[in-house]
Amino acid sequence: MRKITKIDIVTRPNKLEELKEAMNHIGVQGMTVSQVYGCGLQKGHTEVYRGREYNINLLPGVKLEIVVCEVPVELVVETAQKVLKTGKVGDGKIFLYNVENAVRIRTGVEGSEAIMDEK
Amino acid sequence: MRKITKIDIVTRPNKLEELKEAMNHIGVQGMTVSQVYGCGLQKGHTEVYRGREYNINLLPGVKLEIVVCEVPVELVVETAQKVLKTGKVGDGKIFLYNVENAVRIRTGVEGSEAIMDEK
Amino acid sequence: MRKITKIDIVTRPNKLEELKEAMNHIGVQGMTVSQVYGCGLQKGHTEVYRGREYNINLLPGVKLEIVVCEVPVELVVETAQKVLKTGKVGDGKIFLYNVENAVRIRTGVEGSEAIMDEK
Amino acid sequence: MKGWINMKKTWSILCLTLLCMLFAIPAALAADPAEAAKIDTGDTAWVLMSAALVFIMTPGLGFFYGGMVRSKNVLTTIMQSFFIVAMISVEWVILGYAMTFGTDINGFIGSLAKVGLTGVGMNILDNGTIPELAFVAFQCMFAVITPALITGAFAERMRFAAFTVFILLWAIFIYNPMAHWVWGGGFLAQLGALDFAGGLVIHILSGVSGLTICILLGKRHGYGKLPMLPHHLPMTVLGATLLWFGWFGFNAGSALGANALAANAFVTSQSAAASATVAWVLIEWIHNGKPTILGAASGCIAGLVAITPAAGFVAPMPSVIIGLVAGVVCYTAVAVVKAKLSYDDSLDAFGVHGIGGTWGAIATGLWATKEVNPAGADGLFYGSSDLIVAQLISIVVAYALAIIGSFVLFKLVSAFMQVRVDESEEVSGLDIVEHGERGYAQSIMTGSPVIGSAEDAAMAMQAFSIDSDPVSK
Amino acid sequence: MKGWINMKKTWSILCLTLLCMLFAIPAALAADPAEAAKIDTGDTAWVLMSAALVFIMTPGLGFFYGGMVRSKNVLTTIMQSFFIVAMISVEWVILGYAMTFGTDINGFIGSLAKVGLTGVGMNILDNGTIPELAFVAFQCMFAVITPALITGAFAERMRFAAFTVFILLWAIFIYNPMAHWVWGGGFLAQLGALDFAGGLVIHILSGVSGLTICILLGKRHGYGKLPMLPHHLPMTVLGATLLWFGWFGFNAGSALGANALAANAFVTSQSAAASATVAWVLIEWIHNGKPTILGAASGCIAGLVAITPAAGFVAPMPSVIIGLVAGVVCYTAVAVVKAKLSYDDSLDAFGVHGIGGTWGAIATGLWATKEVNPAGADGLFYGSSDLIVAQLISIVVAYALAIIGSFVLFKLVSAFMQVRVDESEEVSGLDIVEHGERGYAQSIMTGSPVIGSAEDAAMAMQAFSIDSDPVSK
Amino acid sequence: MKGWINMKKTWSILCLTLLCMLFAIPAALAADPAEAAKIDTGDTAWVLMSAALVFIMTPGLGFFYGGMVRSKNVLTTIMQSFFIVAMISVEWVILGYAMTFGTDINGFIGSLAKVGLTGVGMNILDNGTIPELAFVAFQCMFAVITPALITGAFAERMRFAAFTVFILLWAIFIYNPMAHWVWGGGFLAQLGALDFAGGLVIHILSGVSGLTICILLGKRHGYGKLPMLPHHLPMTVLGATLLWFGWFGFNAGSALGANALAANAFVTSQSAAASATVAWVLIEWIHNGKPTILGAASGCIAGLVAITPAAGFVAPMPSVIIGLVAGVVCYTAVAVVKAKLSYDDSLDAFGVHGIGGTWGAIATGLWATKEVNPAGADGLFYGSSDLIVAQLISIVVAYALAIIGSFVLFKLVSAFMQVRVDESEEVSGLDIVEHGERGYAQSIMTGSPVIGSAEDAAMAMQAFSIDSDPVSK
Ligand SMILES: Nc1ncnc2c1ncn2[C@@H]1O[C@H](COP(=O)(O)OP(=O)(O)O)[C@@H](O)[C@H]1O
């Protein structure tokens, strides 16, 4: 079985649409997106309620989980960087994990084919 | 320490209840569920606002994270497939990962016992 | 490359603020938080709508994903336990995973430095 | 698509009819300024205001119902009420007012002489102190809310096209005649039945029709197995608030003047709504262990429904009892009986309006008194049994009309178009499937515009290609 | 469970009393149609409408407060206001109106001759131009909103059972007497104190009672450490909108007629609300660097509170000043003083109603003029100091009554039942714990029905077993 | 910060002016109780109630618009409407009423004799049956809603400081004169133009000003590329409901009495709103394949806008046609023309109010008839062409004033402060950036208080240090 990798990309929400298109463009077949709150070097903001200030340091973000096999991991990482890099703090992180196996529920197919384009 | 595996199941939201029951049935002690938006082969839908059409291709889904040790991974995968398979595009995916360690916060117990039934 | 580890902590939502502060205190540079629903030994609650009772057994929780390299994993786990342990069912779990690589999008730096403090 | 083609036919006919009528416009104006002197400004102010109050009830009902469905159907549910406001208002000024309040023909229906409000002009209302147009407006709002009440019974599964056709037919062939029978000088009025603001005409009619339709339509997919919880209870409370608020116009406005009778109807409405709320909350506190806000919101509606036919005939203390009983009876209907009989009246249109309206019509026969309203009658507890008999007959008539009428119209509509959405559509939710909209847009869940100026699209594409070129090499 | 048993006792007694009274119904009707000729329809229309407007304020308050709490307590908070509408309306028609507006006994309380509205019938109001029942309805809404205002002070931590008992006692033993003293011909009226629409009776009384209770109850768990942010500001703005809207009925309706005095009260209400909003937003813009919508919503309420006692006694320009000062003073009370003194008045019932009401009562003593209202008096700026003295005395009386009365009632209730939820319940949120409901159902977070027809459950089980059989082998 | 400093200056001047005027207070009271006898209570009740109804339209508009923006801008959008209510009400009682309804100076502006409502007192309205203050209140609400309508055009990108200054200037220098020209006895009134409730003065003026500003301000970042979907459609429907509800006061209240004319305006409003809703929904059903709730909500507003100038001049059947055409025309403007011309009128202030108002002003010239309103004129279809000419001239004047006036004021404001937020601020959302608030607080997304009593902070710190000590060792 070929190596399968999960790529987690945590980034700004407003980049989601563009990133999604870029990923489709390089042949990524699918992805799973979730809404997260991030905390890192990026400074939060201040909110005011009835004269009391609150420092909010959990910032809204999105996490994309992309499992790939055929599409080279480097290409995904490079493309993501290309789209997401603004050079300002808060651009986010990419984490890579090893996937032991994958199954496509609809067909029951396992391994790399579970996430490959069906011909 | 026995091998611990995390099983990520991404599927349609309306199957959650049934899947949860099926998992309890085969002895899965716990799980963590989150709301995700998926993008894959499944076609999205069109929305219309003031005469302008939008193509929404992020579809609501659920992700179940189930960490198992005693319960065989195959049983979980098979049961999930049984419950979730409709044969239509969008049934979702199952991904398996290796877990290095697990801790039950309440007791501090580590390893396989952290997720096993307490007797 | 030094070993990078992802620590997933699933716990009660009302502990988030305290846990976040404790983590900053021991030098954790960042984390990604998401809202999850958990199901485990902890009993759910009953809801009533127009005379019909429903048993809700998915309880709101939070999941923190913390990727560390410099900061010792044990310190994170211990600190988390310290803050989160109430001794009552539902305190949650900690899971550890191996991370193959990490990238800081802003700088393109890879590996352990992607998540380390920038000096 | 098939449904749509059928729709198109139906609508073409309607539009044609409409246009035809519009040629008759100048004739519609036959004001008699001489009479205008008799208008009482205070009464007019109150009736106009009441019309506005009753107006807000129907969108309010949309929120009441909308909060109780699952989030995937919130817009469909609100839309049903909101669109009814529009569709039936047009029907009313063109046709409905004439059918209901035109010169009586054999106690059965109004003559069509007033089609398109012909001859209404600036006239004063017969035997009234207000402009006839104020009465047209006030009654329009009643004609609007009645079919909207039904929508609670078939929520979350009816196609919008079939819905519009069914409701339009229902308004014309069921509501207008019934309103004529009771309020337009028809045979039930002659029989001596009392219905101050619409227990028979509005609540029994809509509640029982709802029950009929929901049985014919079948249960929602997964009903009884999957949980179907209200997705937004504050919205439901908002709806209940607007309903309660508007109901003051509904009941006290039905006095058609700003007088002691209106004040009496106002007070009885408030005390019945209040006591029914207390009763419903207490009974479920005892029965289920928790006092719920959905119970409070349901309770006030049950009380208001029950007092509707009685508001201008009974004194305040009986209204407290009517409310208490309404709370307990409707709770039982909704929480016990419905579960036993296992029909899927999604949002309890029958349990609250059908049952509450029936109780109210009976209660009017028990506690009505000429001391409150000399134009009324004395009920059983005030020494006469004539009234209660008339009330019971009217209830039977209303049930019969609602069941038979709705059955026939439902079958008729089914013959021409698909009435219920497909199972997969029901799972996806009707908001997306039927209206192409979502109630709440998650900031995360976006989409790219597919229509728009061609340039926009080209720009968007280009913008991306340039960026991505080096990558794809 | 313990609380519930106590509840049951309390309620049984109440219900019994209620039933007893209902036997007296026929006697309750003693209409005198001869007098009915004197009713002015315009005045009646305005008072009825005003009653409806004041009605919507209380649910509106529920939304105003509901948006400010954390989402786990939204229903509890809305429910408190909504249930008060029901409970106090019943109390009012049965007992409250008699206590407040029955024949005065020694300047202290009304005789109970009018219990159950006995003798009100279709009468015209003494010295009025409207049906007495219209006045009953209008005043009912005042009796309702006053205790609801208090709930902001103890939000997010009081048990529902204790809440209902406390509020009922408070309405009977604190509100009714105070309203009698000022409006029912009691000793404060005799003293010459002016309170057009309820600065003393409503705002000071509720605000100060709120302060008392919130101190007795203690702070919310984590107060000052954990952030407690409003979970839904649009809901709060909706509430503020309904309050502002209803306040026109509150203030201008208090003229009890549609005349120049009502118009004056209408304009002064609008200009005070508006200028207080501007003032609050500006002061926080300067002080915190941002103009907030919560500030705008709070500001308009502060202005409306302050103008309430003065609306029918002062001219428009002074109302602008009253509003400006109200905005600044209440902001300071809420943002500076509260933080210093560190009591947990969750939603600032005292800071806005207590302080705003006090300022309004004083301002009435400064700017009242007989040119606006010949039945009023001239204030300090119009050459007389009698009024301001009467105002100050009344304020002291209101504070004393609120503090002592609330203290005693709180202790009384505490002796019989648990008043505050347990810490773990507070953490879980009161919606689930007390009412078994959630405000917003996440589509993801579902549940399986545990009650329902036995067949349903069996079917559900079976459905699954069949499926899963091969799996478990 | 720079903006703030400019703001401070502007406001200081304003506040000073305000204070100066307040010294003139006693003079403001010149009531003439002798005349008070002529007040008609019914008319007064209706006008006061109508003022309350029009009041609720502006916050309603805030919700209508607020639901349509992205969630990060919901508060900013609602705040714009809400703050306008406050700011313009103050402006109106101090300055606006005098400018608009003071003694006419050369057909161009009112004399400033009535500044601060001087001399209004308890007077009866000239040639009216209501207190002048009731008229002040009613007209205040019109002055408030007009600038609020504009905000839809520049939503999601204007700075709050610049917004307040611009709107204040616009109200003073554009709205007040125009209202004087049409309603205050100015030159357009003398020309014979008819504008029952504000097609020219309100809808054309605001819609066209909106268009001007949105072009000057530029498109939202990403417009046409990124999807900008409504985040909360039920909120938009709530807004539409409040607008429709309030519009009865707007149109029928403009009769300034409770009479047949008011009833006519009430009915025509309802039928135009209803038919426009039906038309909009049908046309998009055909054009896009789905009937949407946003279409229904937009349609009713389009119909109400179009009937506004005509409501008291045309009969009910023409109002149905006016509504149908309004639905189709405004849909086309919004869905086809806007996309073609590619300006970013975020929430279609121009498409609905500008276009709808223009159609309504023309329609008045077509269907007006003296049979409905003897004080009006006969339109083209009733045999005279004078009116339509006067209408067309007035439309041109309104367009010219709106375009030139808004252009000049925009440039003026731009010269002193930053009008548009920075791109990064636009991406973050204006709620956080401008107001430091979020519409909906996720329970998960919390924060620690940074201001508060020093002890609190110390305690919090300590609490943690003790716990964490062993860990950090
Ligand atoms: N150690 C970490 N573990 C998990 N997530 C992290 C970690 N560090 C950062 N993140 C995520 O990445 C986001 C961006 O990180 P931040 O430090 O603010 O900026 P940058 O990546 O530009 O240095 C954070 O909001 C958080 O969601």
Ligand SMILES: Nc1ncnc2c1ncn2[C@@H]1O[C@H](COP(=O)(O)OP(=O)(O)O)[C@@H](O)[C@H]1O
């Ligand atoms: N490569 C992938 N990485 C991560 N998640 C994926 C991937 N492919 C699919 N998914 C998830 O699985 C869901 C279903 O996939 P889809 O391709 O639509 O249908 P099917 O699994 O039936 O072929 C998607 O909505 C997405 O959430």
Ligand SMILES: Nc1ncnc2c1ncn2[C@@H]1O[C@H](COP(=O)(O)OP(=O)(O)O)[C@@H](O)[C@H]1O
């Ligand atoms: N096997 C598992 N896989 C994934 N998540 C789990 C698992 N077991 C428990 N969890 C998560 O941990 C939370 C707490 O677990 P629970 O069994 O209720 O209490 P405790 O950890 O105190 O024994 C659950 O709500 C769930 O989110």
